[in-house]
Amino acid sequence: MGLRRSNRQAGPDDPRTAVVPGTDWAVELRGVRRRYGRGSSVVHALRGIDLALPRAGFTAVMGPSGSGKSTFLQCAAGLDRPTEGSVRLGGTEITGMSENKLTALRRSRIGFVFQAFNLLPSLTVEQNVLLPMRLAGVHQDRDRAAGLLAKVGLEGKGKRRPGELSGGQQQRVAIARALVTEPDVVFADEPTGALDTTTAAEVLNLLRGAVDTLGATVVMVTHDPAAAAYADSVLFLADGEIADSLPRASATQIAARMKALTAPVHAGAAA
Numbered sequence: 001m002g003l004r005r006s007n008r009q010a011g012p013d014d015p016r017t018a019v020v021p022g023t024d025w026a027v028e029l030r031g032v033r034r035r036y037g038r039g040s041s042v043v044h045a046l047r048g049i050d051l052a053l054p055r056a057g058f059t060a061v062m063g064p065s066g067s068g069k070s071t072f073l074q075c076a077a078g079l080d081r082p083t084e085g086s087v088r089l090g091g092t093e094i095t096g097m098s099e100n101k102l103t104a105l106r107r108s109r110i111g112f113v114f115q116a117f118n119l120l121p122s123l124t125v126e127q128n129v130l131l132p133m134r135l136a137g138v139h140q141d142r143d144r145a146a147g148l149l150a151k152v153g154l155e156g157k158g159k160r161r162p163g164e165l166s167g168g169q170q171q172r173v174a175i176a177r178a179l180v181t182e183p184d185v186v187f188a189d190e191p192t193g194a195l196d197t198t199t200a201a202e203v204l205n206l207l208r209g210a211v212d213t214l215g216a217t218v219v220m221v222t223h224d225p226a227a228a229a230y231a232d233s234v235l236f237l238a239d240g241e242i243a244d245s246l247p248r249a250s251a252t253q254i255a256a257r258m259k260a261l262t263a264p265v266h267a268g269a270a271a
């Protein structure tokens with residue numbers, strides 16, 4: 001596929017994203033709060049998230065365990081509903097949308113890549129890639145599936161079953177599946193968590209390439225600074241809030257920022 005990291009910084013000034021100011025975001029969260037439970041046992045998983053992510057950008061989300069990463073991803077992807085605030089996906093307000101409409105929107109306009117691949121073992125590779133189209137009830141474009149499989153380095157493997165493929169190959173199938181409907185956003189939750197370093201790098205290069213050559217928008221939760229370094233920008237969550245962000249950072253810079261975030265907050269306050 002010949003994918004290399006580019007130095008292109010996606011953003012509102014990028015010609016591909018500068019359509020109508022304020023409406024061309026892939027994902028927009030405004031004042032998003034998510035509480036679990038109530039009274040004395042209430043947990044504030046998200047405490048007011050405001051962000052807008054540009055199309056054709058690659059965003060990594062990091063943060064300590066319990067900082068709200070999964071809740072953020074679920075709320076942004078329409079899998080969970082915020083307690084307060086609003087979420088827009090590809091310009092569509094999903095807050096208050098009926099469950100049926102939300103399901104339809106997720107199937108056609110969102111791609112998912114999970115740590116555990118989540119392919120259907122009884123379906124062929126091609127059928128797995130076409131599944132989102134099948135579920136969305138649209139024409140299953142086999143040429144498009146074949147093209148995507150070639151792009152992820154699995155040309156000719158369409159008739160195989162997931163169980164016949166390596167972990168890295170299975171995650172490539174999952175990436176092809178996530179891209180097949182040309183979604184507004186691909187959400188990836190620890191997509192390299194189950195892979196060795198070399199295979200992880202291949203998968204990250206594919207995600208990077210999907211952004212650079214296909215104009216995909218990727219939002220990836222990871223705990224790995226080396227993985228986050230593939231992104232155009234890194235958001236750091238701490239205690240349900242966006243504590244920091246870094247554009248185009250190296251793994252070393254990202255690791256240092258993570259370390260600062262997880263250091264005791266009140267150091268020095270006791271003097």
Ligand SMILES: Nc1ncnc2c1ncn2[C@@H]1O[C@H](COP(=O)(O)OP(=O)(O)O)[C@@H](O)[C@H]1O
Pocket residue numbers: 036037043044045063064065066067068069070071072
């Ligand atoms: N279903 C739930 N019920 C109660 N508390 C939850 C639930 N899901 C998450 N939480 C809490 O919300 C906070 C954020 O969790 P999570 O989003 O999973 O963080 P992360 O993915 O960064 O580890 C944590 O304190 C967690 O215990």
Ligand SMILES: [Mg+2]
Pocket residue numbers: 069070071
């Ligand atoms: Mg989590």
